Amino acid sequence: MFSLRQWHGNSNWQNWVGYVTAEPEQKLAPSSVAELQDIIKSARRNNKRVRVTGAAHSFSGCAKPEEIAISLHNMRGLISVDTEAKLATMHAGTYLYEIGKALKQHGLALENMGDVQAQTIAGAASTATHGTGLTLGSIANQVVAWEWVDGTGEVHTHQRGNPQTDDLGNALHASLGMLGVFTKLTLKVVDLYGLQERNEVLDFEEGLARFDDTAHAHRHLEWFLFPGTNKLQQKTLSGIEPKPMSSTQKLKDKFDSAITLNGAFYVLCELARMKPSLTQKVSQISASSIPNTKREGYSYEVFPTPRGVKFNESEYFIALSDFEACITEINDILLKDNKGSHFPIEVRTHKGETGMLSATQGEDCAVLSFHVYKGMDSEPLFDWLYEYMKKWQGRPHWGKVNKLSHVELQHLYPKLDQFLQIRHEYDPDNVFMNRWLEQKFLGHASS
Template sequence: MPGADTWRNWAGNQSATGLTVVHPAGAESIAAVLRRAAATGRRVRPIGSGHSFSAVGRPEDVQLVLDRHAALVDVTVDGLVTVQAGMPLHRLTTELARRGWALENLGDVDRQTIAGAVSTGTHGTGARFGGLATQLRALELVLPDGSLLRCSAGEHAEVFAAARVGLGALGVLSTVTLQAVPAFALRAEEGAARLPELIEGFAEHMQATDHVEFYWFPHTDRCLTKANTRVPLAECAPLSRGRALWDDEVVANGAFAGVVAAGRAVPPLVPPLARVAARALGARSYTDHAHRVFVSRRRVRFREMEYAVPRAAAPDVLQELRAAVDRSDWRVPFPVEVRVAAADDVPLSTAAGRDTAYVAVHVPARSEPGGYFATFEAIAGAVGGRPHWGKLHSLDAATLAGRYPRFAEFTALRERLDPAGVLSNAHLDRVLGSTVR
């Protein structure tokens, strides 16, 4: 039975009260929720784990939670994996590993539901690899009128193309089918580097192996680099439990939490603490199951803005961002994350039609981003940057239409499938344009 409730996202910067919260199980139960809402003029927002920083999932009337619709449906002999939309990624990757399969690429957080991750354009890193949506082969969508639409490249292809990154605006995902690959390991090599050298050799560095990323610590020229190479499972040589606990919990989370807290209490301490933090994360090398290496635990909460820029423009973006930090009075305790991805053909994917670099900036969860985020947004915007749909940005539909060649194709499909705006909210009305209620 539905009940009145409140909601807050992971970062704590989005919230809603006085909601009708429903937990349907099965596509027909989802359809019944949508039919009731359409009949009474109410809006419905599906929500996953609340890991979006933007208000893309913020409910206004009815919140649809798919925690009872979260089962693994099928894994075929050729690795087609069908899963209900509410299953979290960490459960999915564990289930696949037990069966000898893996997802081809992952982001560095796995607490999201599969539907939330796909719908907002979640991605990892790898110059030859696309985001999670590029692994989709079929999906089942419950439309706002309660009907069920099965989509793939060969069935309702125009809906499938758009709904792979659909923002929950076209319908409610019921199931998704992904192409898994035989389970593999990653050889992880982490170490220190200097930002000027990484900027100078950006293209070569980011393509040096399968999955490369780096973290730049503002107020310094120091970076932590991560390079992951795909290898057979037989080469697994994971970190000892003690080393993993020390590196990932004591240093990366515990000590970093102390750095952030000290910086909030005494802002002038941030630059020297940044230099200490940059040195604390030392070099290491290990090999483990891919899903364990891709993912990092994030226990210190933050707010994030991430822009996808043409890969060739990334060095200039980083150079300008560093110059902006150096001439400002900002105190930035969080590192800047830099990743890459291959071009894809998903209309609202941030990598649509171009090889892409991702630059992400962060502030503590209880801090206001202020001029830091605004300046970065302007720098990225000058090269046609596209904001991650689940992260903070200030753009509206008119501006976004100029960043996405197939934007009008998506919004026309939205008008056809949800003319009354049953699945909309104020945020979607801003970034996609308003619908008639």
């Protein structure tokens, strides 16, 4: 988890995997909106640029602080709850792992989460971080009201309106912090619920034949397809009556994290790193080692999965109607050449959303995530992925590695220019930009 002491104690900054690094001139952690306003006004006067770094869990350069780094670690916690309307307002620096317990005290829960809980709610909303589920969207889609400080230091609030006409709401939906620094977010929440998780190993053909029925039969469906093996791990989550996770299961989770992820899988990853010719063999061993398991508990206890091994990641959204053809072709390609990665391909589903920068662009999607172990060359896989996904009009997750140019993004996001016009209204002096954002959104040459 994020440590403010370590953040302040180290002069440099790096993202979770350590591939994106910076040496910001200042690291600041405001404790109030007024203090944040002063920081931004000073940065504007002195022609300095500001990025909020959150928990640094993005794999892209979107959060890279080139001059002033801000942490919202001191601006956390639940502010208010409307149990009747099922609305929860929280400070933007609140970490996802803090939200579940806080909402539980009011008999409420987040509608959906991914399997990582280290991020701040502001970071997760800004990048449209998501879980899986045919009828479920991203963290960004759960936000119904925003408070933020813009590039001139002014405070704004906005409540989401009709998605067909609410241009500002659709720009804020997934803004990557380019309109300002979020200070408060109000989320639509749901009644407290439990989840039952089941895992099993399937042959690729069997899993694909059952995919549609399984996705409709469960609240959540997730795949982990092991490249070059024709095997996949299928994880389903089904809603159950709310109940706490047993102490035995919690102990088992800790054991699995320490022994399986930090132990056995780490050894296999290191073997593949030291001898890349063994990547397919390592993938086969990993696929054959997945046990059939069941877990139950409150939703916020079941969603997270321990991440004991670090990796680099690239992720694309494609039309759900294209999924069968696309994943079949990918599996066939990787059976012949696994592109130097033994990590499983993560497959999820996602409801369409109306945000201008939403990777869904309003259509239900399948989401494919590709991983490469830290220390191994990710370029062969990610270069191939960049070219291959053009066939399917694949759109990238903003927090993951993507190699698309500004011109390519304009084609994939028809309202990009409209978003940039709105962005300019709230940040006319580009206080919240960095070189990565300039290259992707303004078309400046990367450096």
